[in-house]
Amino acid sequence: MDSKQREKYWKENLKYLGILLAIWFLVSFGFGILLVDQLNAFKLGGVKLGFWFAQQGSIYVFVILIFVYVRLMNKLDKKYKLDA
Structure with missing residues (x-):
């Protein structure tokens, strides 16, 4: 190559990383800290959603995003003929 x-x-890899980390940041910091009061109005299995x-x-x-990243990287490797 x-x-x-x-x-x-490398640019595509960084794009994937940036998008996935932004999603994780939104979920962990945004939903878990910033929007916790608004999300606590809803319940998931009897637990307030913000707390959950x-x-x-x-x-x-985060675990789901790891699997998504693996899938995206496998596709990227095939695209650039790096799969063994």
Whole structure:
């Protein structure tokens, strides 16, 4: 792979990372801290939604985002013919 291809690959990788980290930040900080009072008006399984995001939701979302990242990187590797 030449340097231009490497640069494109890396830029796409950083784009994916930026988007996924922004989602995680929104869920963990935004939903768990900033919007907790508004989300507590709703319940999820008998627990206030804001509290749930602060305690468990952000962890679940983080694990899901790991699997999404793996899938995206597998597609990116195939696109640039880096899959073994």
